[in-house]
Amino acid sequence: MLQSKLFYKTSKEKSADIESISHELLTRAGFIDQLMAGIYTFLPLGFRVLQKIENIIRKNMITAPVSGQEILMPALNPKENWQKTGRWESLDILFKLKGAGDKEYVLAPTHEEVVAPLAKKIIFSYRDLPFSVFHIQDKFRNELRVKSGILRTREFMMKDLYSFHATQTDLDEYYDKVAKAYFNIFKECGISRFTYQTLASGGSFSKYSDEFQTVSEFGEDTIYICEKCQTAVNKEIKNENTKCPKCGGSVFEEKKAIEVGNIFKLGEKYSLPFNLKFRNKDGLEKPVLMGCYGIGLGRLMGAIVEINNDDKGIIWPKDVAPFVFHLIQIGEAGKVVKVCKAIYKIGQKLGIEVLYDDRKDVAPGEKFAEADLIGIPYRIIVSEKTLKANSAEVKERSKKRAKLIKISQLTRFLKTQ
Amino acid sequence: MLQSKLFYKTSKEKSADIESISHELLTRAGFIDQLMAGIYTFLPLGFRVLQKIENIIRKNMITAPVSGQEILMPALNPKENWQKTGRWESLDILFKLKGAGDKEYVLAPTHEEVVAPLAKKIIFSYRDLPFSVFHIQDKFRNELRVKSGILRTREFMMKDLYSFHATQTDLDEYYDKVAKAYFNIFKECGISRFTYQTLASGGSFSKYSDEFQTVSEFGEDTIYICEKCQTAVNKEIKNENTKCPKCGGSVFEEKKAIEVGNIFKLGEKYSLPFNLKFRNKDGLEKPVLMGCYGIGLGRLMGAIVEINNDDKGIIWPKDVAPFVFHLIQIGEAGKVVKVCKAIYKIGQKLGIEVLYDDRKDVAPGEKFAEADLIGIPYRIIVSEKTLKANSAEVKERSKKRAKLIKISQLTRFLKTQ
Numbered sequence: 001m002l003q004s005k006l007f008y009k010t011s012k013e014k015s016a017d018i019e020s021i022s023h024e025l026l027t028r029a030g031f032i033d034q035l036m037a038g039i040y041t042f043l044p045l046g047f048r049v050l051q052k053i054e055n056i057i058r059k060n061m062i063t064a065p066v067s068g069q070e071i072l073m074p075a076l077n078p079k080e081n082w083q084k085t086g087r088w089e090s091l092d093i094l095f096k097l098k099g100a101g102d103k104e105y106v107l108a109p110t111h112e113e114v115v116a117p118l119a120k121k122i123i124f125s126y127r128d129l130p131f132s133v134f135h136i137q138d139k140f141r142n143e144l145r146v147k148s149g150i151l152r153t154r155e156f157m158m159k160d161l162y163s164f165h166a167t168q169t170d171l172d173e174y175y176d177k178v179a180k181a182y183f184n185i186f187k188e189c190g191i192s193r194f195t196y197q198t199l200a201s202g203g204s205f206s207k208y209s210d211e212f213q214t215v216s217e218f219g220e221d222t223i224y225i226c227e228k229c230q231t232a233v234n235k236e237i238k239n240e241n242t243k244c245p246k247c248g249g250s251v252f253e254e255k256k257a258i259e260v261g262n263i264f265k266l267g268e269k270y271s272l273p274f275n276l277k278f279r280n281k282d283g284l285e286k287p288v289l290m291g292c293y294g295i296g297l298g299r300l301m302g303a304i305v306e307i308n309n310d311d312k313g314i315i316w317p318k319d320v321a322p323f324v325f326h327l328i329q330i331g332e333a334g335k336v337v338k339v340c341k342a343i344y345k346i347g348q349k350l351g352i353e354v355l356y357d358d359r360k361d362v363a364p365g366e367k368f369a370e371a372d373l374i375g376i377p378y379r380i381i382v383s384e385k386t387l388k389a390n391s392a393e394v395k396e397r398s399k400k401r402a403k404l405i406k407i408s409q410l411t412r413f414l415k416t417q
Numbered sequence: 418m419l420q421s422k423l424f425y426k427t428s429k430e431k432s433a434d435i436e437s438i439s440h441e442l443l444t445r446a447g448f449i450d451q452l453m454a455g456i457y458t459f460l461p462l463g464f465r466v467l468q469k470i471e472n473i474i475r476k477n478m479i480t481a482p483v484s485g486q487e488i489l490m491p492a493l494n495p496k497e498n499w500q501k502t503g504r505w506e507s508l509d510i511l512f513k514l515k516g517a518g519d520k521e522y523v524l525a526p527t528h529e530e531v532v533a534p535l536a537k538k539i540i541f542s543y544r545d546l547p548f549s550v551f552h553i554q555d556k557f558r559n560e561l562r563v564k565s566g567i568l569r570t571r572e573f574m575m576k577d578l579y580s581f582h583a584t585q586t587d588l589d590e591y592y593d594k595v596a597k598a599y600f601n602i603f604k605e606c607g608i609s610r611f612t613y614q615t616l617a618s619g620g621s622f623s624k625y626s627d628e629f630q631t632v633s634e635f636g637e638d639t640i641y642i643c644e645k646c647q648t649a650v651n652k653e654i655k656n657e658n659t660k661c662p663k664c665g666g667s668v669f670e671e672k673k674a675i676e677v678g679n680i681f682k683l684g685e686k687y688s689l690p691f692n693l694k695f696r697n698k699d700g701l702e703k704p705v706l707m708g709c710y711g712i713g714l715g716r717l718m719g720a721i722v723e724i725n726n727d728d729k730g731i732i733w734p735k736d737v738a739p740f741v742f743h744l745i746q747i748g749e750a751g752k753v754v755k756v757c758k759a760i761y762k763i764g765q766k767l768g769i770e771v772l773y774d775d776r777k778d779v780a781p782g783e784k785f786a787e788a789d790l791i792g793i794p795y796r797i798i799v800s801e802k803t804l805k806a807n808s809a810e811v812k813e814r815s816k817k818r819a820k821l822i823k824i825s826q827l828t829r830f831l832k833t834q
Binding site: 078154 | 422424450453458465467484493494517518538555557562572574
């Protein structure tokens with residue numbers, strides 16, 4: 001992509017009172033644009049990151065042992081389904097609306113009310129179990145207050161997986177497999193070091209559910225990490241227990257954290273209102289046991305930025321970076337332009353993602369500052385000076401020192417990062 | 418994918434009074450599930466098709482000369498933006514809702530009210546023009562009545578591209594390039610033979626806009642095709658003109674058709690209310706000229722099925738088929754199972770999409786009938802009988818006759834279709 005054509009705008013001005021590092025940096029670097037409180041547009045740079053996160057999540061949901069089948073459920077839901085589960089009344093963040101013929105709808109914040117009656121049409125026997133479906137889709141929450149940029153919004157992309165089981169053992173085993181897949185996702189997104197599987201309340205059906213909490217100063221949640229066994233618990237569990245539920249330890253470290261995912265054993269909770277049953281091997285009807293597993297894509301993007309930044313800007317982990325290479329042309333000398341265009345062409349040919357800062361009338365210092373703000377992993381600078389050594393200067397965003405690489409070696413360099 | 422694990426259910430029962438062929442077939446073959454009137458879930462088979470259509474559209478929007486940059490704008494829009502353009506009052510299909518603090522929202526059916534003020538933040542000079550952005554996103558229309566399955570729904574995935582220009586000539590030229598890209602899309606989706614670029618009213622800014630109409634018995638629209646030059650016009654234009662606007666011919670063929678896309682020169686229509694201007698080379702402020710270009714993904718999927726079917730079921734064009742090969746195992750003989758598993762494994766290894774009907778307790782006739790209904794392009798049957806000739810029976814869904822292919826030649830066959 002030619003930077004002169006890219007639809008974006010950066011801002012040098014730092015906010016006096018920042019909501020969160022991610023909001024500040026993603027806005028200033030031109031990744032997101034606020035349409036109104038809690039509602040954002042993802043600009044081309046931001047959309048590229050969102051798409052990469054989406055693909056990482058999708059891959060991990062499709063791959064065995066999670067083996068989820070992707071579907072797409074609608075955002076508009078009938079009031080009746082939400083009345084059946086009692087959530088039309090009890091869930092205060094529901095967006096409700098009326099359409100033609102005074103038909104009442106919910107804008108779904110989650111999809112148990114759709115997936116359970118859907119499964120009822122397809123599941124009849126123990127032979128139809130277990131299975132799991134997921135979708136990646138726009139969700140809505142009528143939040144009273146929003147803050148922290150894309151960490152808590154009124155509209156957000158979310159992946160939600162639902163699993164269906166004949167036995168508690170099967171649900172338990174599958175639940176643990178999804179937890180492992182979640183850590184793969186967080187690892188690929190560059191936040192696993194800071195992310196804790198955190199015990200949370202499990203509702204009436206199971207003792208605990210699990211949240212995935214990424215430690216960060218701007219997190220809305222508080223978690224407590226047992227110093228002895230590193231198990232984390234959320235505030236609710238901490239208030240109920242003076243000791244660590246895993247090892248009995250009693251010293252906890254308190255941390256602010258962002259909930260980047262959660263998994264929950266629903267059991268019969270949504271099977272019962274929709275009469276979702278199956279016939280077991282003995283021909284007896286039993287309620288299907290369900291699990292649900294969520295990750296918010298925008299919040300995960302925010303958490304990645306909260307963890308990966310410095311005072312100059314974002315430092316994208318390679319697998320979620322909008323581009324892998326940032327090619328920066330210094331000056332307009334014929335030879336410089338020629339070399340830059342050649343590098344860019346090689347990148348296109350090899351299918352390597354290069355953002356090429358081809359802009360005229362922009363001073364080198366400004367180009368560098370903007371490149372630091374945007375945070376692409378590898379910067380390749382070509383100037384008359386570097387060409388005197390038949391080289392380009394290469395610098396990793398996460399490192400202090402740059403090195404010269406011979407132009408003749410650059411193709412190999414592009415290929416091997 | 419193992420068919421024994423696939424989340425779907427087919428139905429043999431034909432409806433007495435069908436809404437459209439596509440609704441009938443997509444529902445009976447387990448591609449879609451109706452949640453409520455005009456609102457559908459895409460099941461795994463349907464989602465795979467939707468994803469292929471999405472990728473075809475995305476590729477054609479990103480590629481030069483369209484060169485659209487992908488973004489993601491939100492579905493929830495502030496009332497204020499829609500008041501500015503007058504559409505809060507004038508557009509009767511708007512879903513309106515209230516959130517926390519009595520804040521009023523629109524569920525967007527289109528995104529001029531978001532993209533124009535967004536562009537205003539980034540465009541200042543003629544040097545920033547032209548450019549175009551698109552997104553593929555959930556849209557909402559509060560239709561009084563819905564029918565025809567996924568041909569007209571209250572919620573639907575749509576690709577909308579917006580272009581921004583300094584001059585009328587530039588807008589005109591770009592508009593024609595998008596029209597060409599649209600035909601590429603319809604060609605890849607297997608409906609170009611039946612699809613006409615159709616003159617429609619252009620509003621106040623340009624004489625005509627263009628609809629892309631796919632001729633089909635269940636279409637809601639009527640188009641008139643000039644017998645002399647094959648130009649199509651919609652009803653509104655036909656009523657205003659007794660002669661063909663292109664060649665002056667006066668004999669038209671009347672056809673029912675589905676509007677699978679439309680393109681429109683908006684001109685200053687949305688630039689003016691949002692004060693979207695640029696400074697030209699002489700330093701004068703001018704309104705930016707806009708174009709908009711839409712394709713509904715679900716409707717396109719429906720149109721594909723309307724065109725590609727027979728009395729047994731769907732006949733998917735290869736590029737949008739949920740799978741390319743349907744491997745059907747007949748019987749449980751050890752050798753049959755072994756060969757089927759080997760073929761399936763080769764497909765997985767080569768990244769070729771194979772649906773493997775591994776189901777026991779399902780009669781061959783039922784497997785064949787269901788395969789015809791689902792409509793995967795190539796069927797590969799392995800039975801004791803075919804193995805006696807060291808072969809599998811291969812049949813294209815669109816052809817009458819089957820042929821035997823040696824098992825030893827199957828890998829090559831899989832690779833070359």
